[in-house]
Amino acid sequence: MPFSIRLILPSLAAVLLIMAAVTVQASADYDLVIRNGTVVDGSGRQATRADVAIKAGRFAKIGEVSGRGLREIDARGRHVSPGWIDMMDQSGEVLLKNGLAANKLLMGVTSAIGGEGGTPVPAEGIQGYFQALEQQGISLNFGIYYNAFQAREAVVGDADVAVSDADIAAMQQHMRTAMEAGAVGMSSAAFYPPASFMSTRELVELGKAIAPYGGIYAAHMRDESRNLLAAIEEMITVGEQAGIPVEIFHFKNAYAPHWNKTVHLAIEKIESARQRGVDIAADQYPYVAGGTGIDATVPTWVFAEGLDKGLERLADPEVREQLKAEIMDPHSDRMVANSGGWENIVLVRAYNPDYEQYEGMNFLEIGAALGLEPADAAWNIMLEARPERAYALYFMMSEQDVQTIMRQPWVSIGSDAGAAPKLGEVDDIGLPHPRAYGTFPRIIARYVRDQGLLTLEEAVRKMTSLPASRVKLEHRGTISEGNWADVVIFDYDNIQDNATWEDPLLTPSGIDYVLVNGQVVVEEGRHSGKRPGMVLYGPGHRAADTDDPAPAS
Structure with missing residues (x-):
């Protein structure tokens, strides 16, 4: 047989492999079957041992699945x-x-x-x-x-x-x-x-x-x-x-x-x-602990005339002295009083190399290290992070x-x-x-x-x-047929x-x-790198060029 022809013709093993793949695909009832798992179906009902078959992206059968899947996952010893x-x-x-x-x-x-x-x-x-x-x-x-x-x-x-x-x-x-x-x-x-x-x-x-x-x-x-x-x-x-x-x-x-x-x-x-x-x-x-910006320690009224004016106020030493008293008032709704004090607020993202060494420390510790009151340390870090938002954890x-x-x-x-x-x-x-x-x-x-x-x-x-x-x-x-x-x-x-x-x-x-x-x-x-996700449209969604709501995903 000429060399060129041998390159074109597949080997007998390759032919058998292709035929086997075609046979499996033709005989498969489902895209995927999860077998032998303990199914917790999401309804609150007691978990039970079952197979789960999937076809065209949806649950096709739950229970004893006799049909085969293009792919099968053995979930023995696992919960589904x-x-x-x-x-x-x-x-x-x-x-x-x-x-x-x-x-x-x-x-x-x-x-x-x-x-x-x-x-x-x-x-x-x-x-x-x-x-x-x-x-x-x-x-x-x-x-x-x-x-x-x-x-x-x-x-x-x-x-x-x-x-x-x-x-x-x-x-x-x-x-x-x-x-x-x-x-x-x-x-x-x-x-x-x-x-x-x-x-x-x-x-x-x-x-x-x-x-x-x-x-x-x-x-x-x-x-x-x-x-x-x-x-x-x-x-x-x-x-x-x-x-x-x-x-x-x-x-x-x-x-x-x-x-x-x-x-x-x-x-x-x-x-x-x-x-x-x-x-x-x-x-x-x-x-x-919750987590949010350091700005959550600042009384709301500071920003009543907009963000820029609020930042200007926060940089004013006289305004700061007033704020320091306000935030420690037991009746304050801001995060210092809520957390029980600056010792329960931990810097986690300063957006500034000068302060990175203090990340993971609370503001009592940071203030002492910088020779500042905790409020001044926190608000300086906040202002110097702009336009980024400096973050803290609040153990509250x-x-x-x-x-x-x-x-x-x-x-x-x-x-x-x-x-x-x-x-x-x-x-x-x-x-x-x-x-x-x-x-x-x-x-x-x-x-x-x-x-x-x-x-x-x-x-x-x-x-x-x-x-x-x-x-x-x-x-x-829920794991239900049709979902x-x-x-x-x-x-x-x-x-x-x-x-x-x-x-x-x-x-x-x-x-x-x-x-x-x-x-x-x-x-x-x-x-895996796959992207099969869908947009979850709300119940009021109207499809383009129509007045009729589109079905939610």
């Missing part, structure tokens, strides 16, 4: 759960830069709802924003809120000014535009200026604008500390008067003098509202309160963290907090397996069907959040596989 849903995500901007969201996927998150601060674009740009995510591809499913202050700022700017009825009408139109573009609802962050300048009336009226679209209102409340009960009452008022569901972001009792006391009154208030028909619930992260919750909140059946899980632009680095908001890498495995490892605070079935429900129902994610949140096949396969005995306060960027262990819409995105603890 719906993909975990992050109810309080911060990835709105970073997904445009890197859609892999590796730190999220590696801790089992298959869907995330962002937008505490709103969308990264104005209301009229949301449709294009979603299209950009779809075109470039994302590894997880993602939905987002439009923030009430975005609507306000578009109409009256960022100063503390009164708004007219005409202003509110214009703000409502921005909200309608956002809902029709696919926002899941309205958010607010009334603790932070200038969003804190919004009145309850404004929030109610904007809430009325989202009501016809089936939207939900979610908020970083006006106060999570001394005035926690009043802040919850405002949430209830918005829900009742606007006729909408409300969600308390990262529910906590962040006031050291009231630890282990006020939380019970807060829960009673929420339970009372729920009993009379208010659709109110909450989410939380499982840590005793008790473990007992964290557990009391976690036991409530209407509390889901949210990390309050974003995707990292690069795995092993801080999340996109720039805050080195272990919640960005450990939140969801920590729930199972610490609060189910090690402490027995929750059953595994209840913990999984809090991370799956509960959040899916809150933001109206159709066909997600989108988002899956986490994990080793219950060895799952562990490895991220700590000292080393917050460590990835978890014990999560073997993560599937998004039927595709394997994490395999044996490594991200």
